[in-house]
Amino acid sequence: MEPTSTVKEKVNWWERWLQQPQRLSLHRSLFQLHFWIGAVAGAYLTLMSITGSIIVYRNQLPRWSPIGWLVNLQSNLLAGSIGRLVNGIGGVSLTLLCLTGAIIWWPGVKYWRRSLQVNWRANFPRINWDLHSAFGFWCFPFVSCGGFPDSILGFPKCSRLSLPSIPLIGLQIRDCFGCPNCTLEGLTGLRRRCGRS
Numbered sequence: 772m773e774p775t776s777t778v779k780e781k782v783n784w785w786e787r788w789l790q791q792p793q794r795l796s797l798h799r800s801l802f803q804l805h806f807w808i809g810a811v812a813g814a815y816l817t818l819m820s821i822t823g824s825i826i827v828y829r830n831q832l833p834r835w836s837p838i839g840w841l842v843n844l845q846s847n848l849l850a851g852s853i854g855r856l857v858n859g860i861g862g863v864s865l866t867l868l869c870l871t872g873a874i875i876w877w878p879g880v881k882y883w884r885r886s887l888q889v890n891w892r893a894n895f896p897r898i899n900w901d902l903h904s905a906f907g908f909w910c911f912p913f914v915s916c917g918g919f920p921d922s923i924l925g926f927p928k929c930s931r932l933s934l935p936s937i938p939l940i941g942l943q944i945r946d947c948f949g950c951p952n953c954t955l956e957g958l959t960g961l962r963r964r965c966g967r968s
Contacts, residue, residue: 790879798875805871808864815861819845819921846924859925865918872907 784795792798822845829838840849848854878886887908889901907914 788877790881792875792877792879801871802875805868805875808868808871812861812864812868816865819858819861855925857925858921862918862921862923862925866915866922867918869911869915869918873911876904876908878904 787795822841825832825836825841826838826845829836832838843849846855846858848857850857876886877883886901886904889898889905891898893901
């Protein structure tokens, strides 16, 4: 059995997390991690968002537009397998950014409802914090859905071992990456190259 002092410390820590998590060193450490991952990942996420948006609307663009180059930039960062690895790291970073953000978002039992909205009458730093907090909370499911697939595409062998049946454009990951003719460089014909119509 654990000594009663250890049990009391654990309960005390949990109570502090529920009531005022900002005072815990874990909260401060996760805040710093969230801040620096967000600062570094900002440019990467902007690049992926812009190129991905252009690729989605490729059928509406003129024929001369460099779609093949953009697909290579999106999937491999124009660097082959090293770029794919960097994309996987970017996906893991985005997932980690979402998880740390969700943990540091928790303001405590007393103020959690306040963190879901923006106080427009406050000063600018408070409005900025409220916007970030509320936007992060409401967009968490969508943003985390962006990081997870990038992790899978960046590390296909690992994903085959741990997640063998997640659908990927109507295919199974194990089927797609097990196909010797299948690469992600030409996202437009992924199903056709794997022998599926």
